[in-house]
Amino acid sequence: MKKNTLVPFFSLILFVSYTPFFAQQQITDITVVEDSEAPIINKHIYGHFAEHLGRCIYGGFYVGEESVIPNTDGVRNDIIAALKDLNIPNLRWPGGCFADTYHWKDGIGPLNERPEIVNTWWGGVTEDNSFGTHNFLNLCEVLEAEPYLSGNVGSGTVQELADWVQYTNFKGTSPMSDLRRENGRDEPWSVKYWGIGNEAWGCGGNMRAEYYADIYRKYATFMSDADMEGGIYKIASGASNDDYEWTETLMKNIPRSMLQGVALHHYSVIDWGAKGSDTEFTEDLYFKTMQESWLMNELIEKHTAIMDKFDPEGKVDLIVDEWGGWYDVQEGTNPSFLYQQNTMRDAMIAGMTLNIFNNHAKRVKMANLAQTVNVLQAVILTEEKGQKMILTPTYHVMHMYKVHQDAKLIPLSFTSPEYTFEGSSLPAISVSASINDDEVVHISITNIDPKKTNTLTLDATSLHIKKIEATVLKSEKLQDHNTFDNPDKIKPTEFKNFQLKKGKLEIDIPPFSVVVLKGSH
Ligand code: AHR
Numbered sequence: 001m002k003k004n005t006l007v008p009f010f011s012l013i014l015f016v017s018y019t020p021f022f023a024q025q026q027i028t029d030i031t032v033v034e035d036s037e038a039p040i041i042n043k044h045i046y047g048h049f050a051e052h053l054g055r056c057i058y059g060g061f062y063v064g065e066e067s068v069i070p071n072t073d074g075v076r077n078d079i080i081a082a083l084k085d086l087n088i089p090n091l092r093w094p095g096g097c098f099a100d101t102y103h104w105k106d107g108i109g110p111l112n113e114r115p116e117i118v119n120t121w122w123g124g125v126t127e128d129n130s131f132g133t134h135n136f137l138n139l140c141e142v143l144e145a146e147p148y149l150s151g152n153v154g155s156g157t158v159q160e161l162a163d164w165v166q167y168t169n170f171k172g173t174s175p176m177s178d179l180r181r182e183n184g185r186d187e188p189w190s191v192k193y194w195g196i197g198n199e200a201w202g203c204g205g206n207m208r209a210e211y212y213a214d215i216y217r218k219y220a221t222f223m224s225d226a227d228m229e230g231g232i233y234k235i236a237s238g239a240s241n242d243d244y245e246w247t248e249t250l251m252k253n254i255p256r257s258m259l260q261g262v263a264l265h266h267y268s269v270i271d272w273g274a275k276g277s278d279t280e281f282t283e284d285l286y287f288k289t290m291q292e293s294w295l296m297n298e299l300i301e302k303h304t305a306i307m308d309k310f311d312p313e314g315k316v317d318l319i320v321d322e323w324g325g326w327y328d329v330q331e332g333t334n335p336s337f338l339y340q341q342n343t344m345r346d347a348m349i350a351g352m353t354l355n356i357f358n359n360h361a362k363r364v365k366m367a368n369l370a371q372t373v374n375v376l377q378a379v380i381l382t383e384e385k386g387q388k389m390i391l392t393p394t395y396h397v398m399h400m401y402k403v404h405q406d407a408k409l410i411p412l413s414f415t416s417p418e419y420t421f422e423g424s425s426l427p428a429i430s431v432s433a434s435i436n437d438d439e440v441v442h443i444s445i446t447n448i449d450p451k452k453t454n455t456l457t458l459d460a461t462s463l464h465i466k467k468i469e470a471t472v473l474k475s476e477k478l479q480d481h482n483t484f485d486n487p488d489k490i491k492p493t494e495f496k497n498f499q500l501k502k503g504k505l506e507i508d509i510p511p512f513s514v515v516v517l518k519g520s521h
Contacts, residue, residue, distance in 0.1 A: 030414030043405035051096035054337025060373035097203035100154030107132020123336030153197030169227035209249035238263030317365035324377030342392035351446030358432035407434035461503030465519035
């Protein structure tokens with residue numbers, strides 16, 4: 001075991017150590033890498049995404065002011081409270097694929113004058129536009145979250161998007177800011193984050209990267225920076241998975257001054273043709289989902305390498321604005337509504353992925369889990385006919401990890417023990433660590449191995465840690481999940497399986513669990 005001889009927190013040495021009782025278990029050392037330029041973990045990595053899709057907005061967030069469910073301007077108070085408790089840093093809206101069909105002027109003004117539209121991407125359902133720009137931006141204010149608006153490039157116009165920026169951001173007199181005032185809002189909302197289209201290579205218009213790069217330049221030109229102190233933050237519709245050529249083409253053809261972020265979408269889906277059940281899955285399917293989730297690490301590294309080539313100063317950020325698990329919908333629900341349950345498997349995806357993002361905080365500055373309520377890897381599920389709401393295991397992971405928001409990364413180096421299944425293997429352990437302004441250290445650990453406990457020892461002497469507290473998220477079965485009848489089956493509990501002796505911490509990480517340690521003076 002190495003001696004801790006370096007200066008304060010960068011001298012942290014972590015060891016995931018061998019437990020001698022089990023001969024087959026591996027020994028793994030985790031060491032902190034000294035790096036005086038370690039990045040801050042941008043809080044926006046913990047962002048969310050809400051699309052007009054299924055029961056995310058309508059029947060999820062938004063129940064209308066007349067609802068018997070307690071609400072604020074039509075948005076459920078229990079959802080607001082839960083998201084505030086998560087310190088939700090940003091919310092992306094209105095899509096997704098829906099964004100490139102959305103004409104924002106349909107969603108402002110008197111309710112009875114708003115047109116009914118058909119949601120062509122998600123089930124062909126008719127919606128009445130009762131949830132629009134004011135509702136969303138006011139909600140973000142209530143949540144104290146930054147709005148991230150996805151502009152319509154696919155079926156919209158340059159003028160329409162330029163007008164949206166003026167409507168939301170312009171202080172003075174102008175056609176759009178006057179219209180905003182007529183609709184009851186005097187002060188601009190000052191929206192900083194703007195996506196210029198979504199999945200331009202697919203539902204956003206099936207464009208080629210070269211063509212989209214030009215289109216991007218055109219739209220960006222007319223979105224006024226002057227309306228926003230410091231300018232607006234423009235995000236290009238990014239690659240799907242390993243489409244490195246897409247990233248390369250955007251980085252090559254869009255001037256740095258016009259581009260603040262490039263997106264990336266990656267879902268943990270085992271097979272688009274046979275995604276498998278959300279709650280009934282074998283270890284084979286679990287392993288495949290973990291493989292897909294771990295791929296995020298490689299994708300970020302390879303897209304980052306391309307960005308480094310064109311932007312060595314790191315001015316353009318990588319924005320993973322859609323990620324999460326994607327399975328078959330719950331039986332009996334509309335296949336286009338993407339409603340799925342959320343099990344311990346999802347907790348593993350979340351714990352591992354957030355560790356990956358934290359450890360790549362130098363380039364990854366924002367991420368958005370898909371999607372907040374009732375869609376895909378949701379943090380909140382609501383009853384379709386009743387009034388109940390539940391928090392999912394993914395919610396609890398995001399809650400446990402929120403301590404990393406805006407804290408300084410403590411880089412780690414280690415070789416994880418392997419989780420082996422039928423001859424293939426994956427790193428069983430993912431870890432990330434940070435130190436906040438109060439010098440409190442947090443270490444988040446996810447053990448995806450469904451059978452093995454991994455033992456970790458931490459030399460905490462240099463951290464001057466006097467007190468350690470820990471929480472764990474675990475359950476008996478991987479398939480376990482919270483239900484409306486048993487909402488607290490899975491929730492974080494105090495974790496006591498550790499010992500702090502003479503500055504050395506020993507901890508056992510149970511199979512398929514997430515543990516977060518807090519070390520304070
Ligand atoms: O999140 C669901 C959909 O997945 C989004 O609308 C789209 O951008 C992606 O393909």
